Amino acid sequence: MSKVSRKFNLLLILSVSLSVLFSSMSITVYLLIRSERDLHEKDLIHLQGLAENISGFLDHAFTLNYQLSINPDIRKSILEAGEWEERRALYSERFNTGTAPGGGSGFPLLADLQQRYDFVELFFLQDKDGDQCARSSGPLGRRADRWWFKQMAVNQDYRAFLSHSYYSLTGAKPVASIFHPVMDGGRFIGIMGMDINFQKLQELVESYMVLEDMYAIVTDMEGVVIAHPDSRMISEIYNLKEMTRSVLKDKDAAMDAHGYRELETSPLDLPGELSEAVRRAIDGEQGYYDNVLFAEGAQNVYFAPVVLSGAIGNEANYVILLIHDRSPIIRTRNSIFIYILVFIFTIILVLYFLFHKRFRKNILHPLEVLIDSMKNIDFEHFQEIELVTDDEFTLLSGSYNKLRRKLVEANSELKQKVDFLRESESGYKAFSDIGLALSTERNVDRLMELILKEAQNLTRAEGGTLYRYNREQNVLEFSILRNEVMGSHQGGTSGKTVSLPPVPMEKEGKPNTSNVSSFAAVTGKVINISDVYDTEEGFDFSGVQDYDRINNYKSRSMLVIPMKNIEGNLIGVIQLINARDSEKKEVRPFSAFAEGLIISLASQAAVALTNVQLNRDLEELFYAFIRSIAAAIDEKSAYTGGHIRRVVTLTMLIAEELNRRNLELKGTVLLEEEELEELRLAAWMHDIGKITTPESLIDKQTKLEGMNDRIEIIEYRHRMFETVASGGQAVESNPELHEDDLDFLKQINGSGDYLSDEKLARLENIAGRRFHVNGREYFYLNDEEKRRLSIRRGNLTEEERYEIEHHAAMTRRILNELKFPDHLAHVSDYASMHHEKLDGSGYPQGLRGEDIPLQARIISVADIFEALTAKDRPYRRPMKLSRALNILDFMVKDGHIDGDILKSFVESSALTRYVKEGLNPEQIDIDLTERKDLEER
Numbered sequence: 001m002s003k004v005s006r007k008f009n010l011l012l013i014l015s016v017s018l019s020v021l022f023s024s025m026s027i028t029v030y031l032l033i034r035s036e037r038d039l040h041e042k043d044l045i046h047l048q049g050l051a052e053n054i055s056g057f058l059d060h061a062f063t064l065n066y067q068l069s070i071n072p073d074i075r076k077s078i079l080e081a082g083e084w085e086e087r088r089a090l091y092s093e094r095f096n097t098g099t100a101p102g103g104g105s106g107f108p109l110l111a112d113l114q115q116r117y118d119f120v121e122l123f124f125l126q127d128k129d130g131d132q133c134a135r136s137s138g139p140l141g142r143r144a145d146r147w148w149f150k151q152m153a154v155n156q157d158y159r160a161f162l163s164h165s166y167y168s169l170t171g172a173k174p175v176a177s178i179f180h181p182v183m184d185g186g187r188f189i190g191i192m193g194m195d196i197n198f199q200k201l202q203e204l205v206e207s208y209m210v211l212e213d214m215y216a217i218v219t220d221m222e223g224v225v226i227a228h229p230d231s232r233m234i235s236e237i238y239n240l241k242e243m244t245r246s247v248l249k250d251k252d253a254a255m256d257a258h259g260y261r262e263l264e265t266s267p268l269d270l271p272g273e274l275s276e277a278v279r280r281a282i283d284g285e286q287g288y289y290d291n292v293l294f295a296e297g298a299q300n301v302y303f304a305p306v307v308l309s310g311a312i313g314n315e316a317n318y319v320i321l322l323i324h325d326r327s328p329i330i331r332t333r334n335s336i337f338i339y340i341l342v343f344i345f346t347i348i349l350v351l352y353f354l355f356h357k358r359f360r361k362n363i364l365h366p367l368e369v370l371i372d373s374m375k376n377i378d379f380e381h382f383q384e385i386e387l388v389t390d391d392e393f394t395l396l397s398g399s400y401n402k403l404r405r406k407l408v409e410a411n412s413e414l415k416q417k418v419d420f421l422r423e424s425e426s427g428y429k430a431f432s433d434i435g436l437a438l439s440t441e442r443n444v445d446r447l448m449e450l451i452l453k454e455a456q457n458l459t460r461a462e463g464g465t466l467y468r469y470n471r472e473q474n475v476l477e478f479s480i481l482r483n484e485v486m487g488s489h490q491g492g493t494s495g496k497t498v499s500l501p502p503v504p505m506e507k508e509g510k511p512n513t514s515n516v517s518s519f520a521a522v523t524g525k526v527i528n529i530s531d532v533y534d535t536e537e538g539f540d541f542s543g544v545q546d547y548d549r550i551n552n553y554k555s556r557s558m559l560v561i562p563m564k565n566i567e568g569n570l571i572g573v574i575q576l577i578n579a580r581d582s583e584k585k586e587v588r589p590f591s592a593f594a595e596g597l598i599i600s601l602a603s604q605a606a607v608a609l610t611n612v613q614l615n616r617d618l619e620e621l622f623y624a625f626i627r628s629i630a631a632a633i634d635e636k637s638a639y640t641g642g643h644i645r646r647v648v649t650l651t652m653l654i655a656e657e658l659n660r661r662n663l664e665l666k667g668t669v670l671l672e673e674e675e676l677e678e679l680r681l682a683a684w685m686h687d688i689g690k691i692t693t694p695e696s697l698i699d700k701q702t703k704l705e706g707m708n709d710r711i712e713i714i715e716y717r718h719r720m721f722e723t724v725a726s727g728g729q730a731v732e733s734n735p736e737l738h739e740d741d742l743d744f745l746k747q748i749n750g751s752g753d754y755l756s757d758e759k760l761a762r763l764e765n766i767a768g769r770r771f772h773v774n775g776r777e778y779f780y781l782n783d784e785e786k787r788r789l790s791i792r793r794g795n796l797t798e799e800e801r802y803e804i805e806h807h808a809a810m811t812r813r814i815l816n817e818l819k820f821p822d823h824l825a826h827v828s829d830y831a832s833m834h835h836e837k838l839d840g841s842g843y844p845q846g847l848r849g850e851d852i853p854l855q856a857r858i859i860s861v862a863d864i865f866e867a868l869t870a871k872d873r874p875y876r877r878p879m880k881l882s883r884a885l886n887i888l889d890f891m892v893k894d895g896h897i898d899g900d901i902l903k904s905f906v907e908s909s910a911l912t913r914y915v916k917e918g919l920n921p922e923q924i925d926i927d928l929t930e931r932k933d934l935e936e937r
Contacts, residue, residue: 039300039324040288040300043214043288043300043302043322043324044286044288044302046322047286047302047303047304047320047322048286048304050205050216050320050322051304051305051306051307051320053204054201054204054205054218054306054318054320055306055307055308055318057119057200057201057204058162058306058308058318059308061119061120061178061194061196062160062162062178062308064113064117064120064194065160065178065179065180065192065193065194066160066180067566068109068110068113068123068180068192068194069180069181069182069183069192070182070183071109073109074109074125074134074182074192075182075184075189077107077125077133077134078125078127078133078182078184078189078190079184079189081127081131081133084131084142087131087133087140088139088140091134091139091140092139092140095107097135097137097138097139097140098139099137100137101114101115101122101136101137102115102137103115105136105137105138106123106134106135106136106137106138107123107125107134107135107136110123110125110134110135110136111136111137113136114136114137118199118200119196119197119198119199119200119201120136120194120195120196120197121175121195121196121197122135122136122137122138122194122195123135123136123192123193123194123195124136124143124193124194124195125182125190125191125192125193126143126149126190126191126193127189127190128153128188128189128190129144130142130143130144130145130146130149130153131143131144133190148161148163148177148179148191148193149191152179152181152191153188153191156188158181158183158188159181160178160179160180160181161178161179162176162177162178162179162221162308163176163177163178163179164176164220164221164222164224165220165222165224165226165237166237174198174224174226174234174235174236174237175195175196175197175198176195176196176198176220176226177193177194177195177196178193178194178196179191179192179193180192180193186819198218198226198227198234201218201226201227202227202228202234204227205218205227206229213324213325213327214322214323214324214325215228215229215322215323216320216321216322216323217240217320217321217323218306218318218319218320218321219240219241219278219318219319219321220318220319221282221308221316221317221318221319222239222241222282222316223239223240223241223242223275223278223279223282223319224237224238224239224240225237225238225239225240226318237263238268239268240268240270240274240275240278240321241275241278241279241282242275243267243268243270243272243274243275244265244266244267244268245265245266245267245268246263246264246265246266247263247264270294271292271293271294271301273289273292273301274292274301274321276289277289277301277303277319277321278303278319278321280303281303281304281305281317281319281320281321282305282316282317282319283305283316283317284305284317285303285305286303286304286305287302287303288300288301288302288303289301291326296325296327297325297326297327298326298327299323299324299325299326300323300324300326301321301322301323302321302322302323302324303319303320303321303322304319304320305317305318305319305320306318306319306320339403445492445493446492446493447609448466448468448479448480448492448609449480449492449493451466451574451601451605451609452464452465452466452480452482452492452574453482454601455574455576455598455601455602456482456484456576458594458597458598458601459559459576459579459590459594459597459598460579460580460581460582460584461559461576461577461578461579461580461590462483462484462485462577462578462580462587463481463482463483463484463485463486463555463576463577463578464480464481464482464483464574464575464576464577465478465480465481465482465517465574465575465577466479466480466491466572466573466574466575467479467503467517467521467572467573467574467575468571468572469505469521469570469571469572469573470502473502474504474505474506475502475503475504475505476502476503476505476517476518476521476572476573477502478490478491478498478500478502479491479492479498479572480492480494480498481498481500483553483577485553485578486551486553503515503517503518504518505518505521505522514539514540515539515540515543516529516537516539516541516558516560516575517560517573517575519539519560520560520561520562520573521562521570521573524562524564525562526559526560526561526562526595526599527539527558527559527560527561528558528559528560528589528590528595529557529558529559530556530557530589531556531557531589532544532545532555532556532557532558533545533555533556554587555577555578556577556578556587557577557578557579557587557588557589557590558575558576558577558590559574559575559576559579559590559594559595559598560573560574560575560576561573561574561595561598561599561602562602563602563603563605563606563609564602564603564606565606565607565609565610566606566607566610571605571606571609571610572606572609574598574601574602574605576590576598579591579594626681626684626685643687643866643867643870644683644684644686644687646866646870646918647683647686647859647862647863647866648680648683648684649914649918650861650862650865650866650914651679651680651683651858651859651862652676652679652680652683653905653910653913653914654858654861654862654901654904654905654910655670655671655676655679655858656910657904657905657908657910658670658671658858658901658904659671660908661904661908670854671854671855674823675855677823677824678823678824678825678826678827678830678855679830679855679858679859681824681827682826682827682829682830682831682855682856682859683831683859683862685811685815685827685831686811686830686831686832686834686859686863687811688810688811688814688815688831690810717778717780741766744759744762744766745763745766745789748763748789749789754792755790755791755792760790760792763786763789763790764786766780766781767779767780767781767785767786767789768780809832809843809844811828811831811832812828812829812831812832812844815827815828815831815832816828826853826855829853829856830853830855830856830859831859832844833845833847833852833853833856833859833860834856834859834860834863835860836852836856836860837895837896837897838852838857838895838896838897838898839894839895839896841896842896854901857897857898857901858901860897860898861888861897861898861901861902861905864888864891864897865884865888865905868883868884868887868888869881869884869918869919869923871918871919871920871923878919878920878922878923879923880923880925881915881919881923881924881925881926882925882926885906885926888902889902911928912928915928
């Protein structure tokens, strides 16, 4: 072989070898870098999903303890607890306090809940002095010396909180405690506590692990390990923040100053990055450390905070650590490098021993195919390299194809896991948002619609039905039907009534298990069917099939989940139809993940519906109580029955008319729904201060009326003077008696009309007359009688009027004692200001103009109009409508009431509606239909 040939062959060999080496190394580095980046992304997604799951678990524990803190039986057990010794003895007699948690081991509600929730170590309840009233197991104890009791009861810091981890006195193992205040009518009466163990949290962490080369660690806000694959690290106290290990000195260890058992502490030999990661996560940071050197080798450490949304005032977070072993990655990298080196060395040897022509034919071409394949590598679509040669390249291409196939399969598997993690993250985030929305919605129709809509969104379901359980009729009623594909929406806020008949829970005296919805409701089971047309479940799907035929639709997959409240009572059923893929193109069965999400949603939805119903029941009870008080105030006087009820009616009619007019003129309403509710309540309570007003003043009909009407005494005195004069005992200086003077006094006594100067002068003349009888001098009227008869307008003296007017101030004082919620915060103001006048001459505060709220001005007009037109006053005839409106007009001119409010009311149909129902026919002297008389006014 010539030198040129050798050089050419050597050059070819070197060129091809370097090309293969460069391309192989480039691809290898690229794959490793991409793999490393994808690994970090997947691990961070995994970490975040696990953190949110743990946060949900702890929030569930907070919610459970909170529900107990507001439970009536819990409050009752505190309020009815006796003296300590008697209480402890009686408790020990009633329950088997020496037995393990279970039936009869303690207070039934707490014992049953501890059995139901396996993460609960102990429930305990103590009064405001620290003496326990109830436990789920064990005898009662005194806890006034515990730090947590001092923090809440002694410091009067009534906020829920979560303790750090410590050794339980009852279980001799690490636990954490949750504390909530127990309140009664706004008064602190005790503390509801719950010890939680971490076994359930450990199971949750382990169930979330999808790869064998990683594990998770959870610590509390002080860095104490509460979940770890090594059970030894959770049976003792391992503090990764301080890098210490703490165990009991002995089984009978003494208590320290804070009420915890004394521990023996030793240092931990773990990487410092682990302690730094815990500290940063406690402070709310998230991140990771690369290549942390453990005894087992290099590992990646990912950390994130677990936010405790249920605990108020905590400045630290729980911590989730994800430890990912790098050993498989390093082994894979080393294998790839070795394989590439062997591959290159083999090519060089083959090229070295081949001739020039065979080099081109049998080496250069196959290498070009390999290089092209490497350059155009595609992990999504695998296509094998076809090389047919009589040498090792056939084996090499087969090995390369095998390697490519494994890489594609590995990439596909990783992609599926990433997609699952992303779907999990999206689902849990959406679920968190849904929980917030459910907790804030108060309208039942909107709440049910939100439940069904979000259930469809979470599962990408085409259609859905929400049934509500009618306990009285024992049927499932169709509440809402939605189908995105068909564009149909019935029930809820759609305004369209569902015409389908309800599903009976029983047939012929037996539970109805033929319908899938009633089966789920009766049994409490979740039904997940892949194809309703091809199933062996035995359900009657004739109704579904008829629906499909009529609407040209095809139902396939179905998910049916019952909704039950915390007490296990049926609320309703969620039924979803046709889950779709991520692009919403193809129908597929409901996944186990989707099923779990909807089960959680159904549980949360049942709680939300129950809370809304409870709130509605409380509101109805509250308004019934208010109406009862109003009725009692009305019934206090025989002459004001129904006054408050009619003022409420008038107030709301006026408010609705003002809203209608403003909507027409400006496109907005003056008063929103919550403001109307606040106004209605203020109208009901506007006369509550009259509870303190004497009935004699409320019912006073004449100026001289007190315990009795003194006009009778004056008449008796008049008759006595007549008798004396007719018997010959009259004295010449005695004035003449006139019957019309007595009639005059009776007239001004019984009339509330204005007393003119002429009438006042006549009264002075009569009052000054003196009579002499048997040597004694008598005045026709004494000073008090003269003073009362001289009242210019009405029948009340200044003192009596002040006492009557004082009811407005009493209204404010009484209502200020009630703790109204924020949206009813102004009830006291509106109710107590209905006697204020725009010119400042009103009472009790003498407010002027815009200082008087719109709501108070509305009640003022309603109160005056009702008082003028009331038809149930026996001491005067019902006032004509025209006269009442004239009086109101004068009050507008005098600057007493709001003219815009009166004008809006008078010109609206609201006046017609009230007049027809609230006035006698003879009072209506104005043509309300044509309104000519109103325009003339």
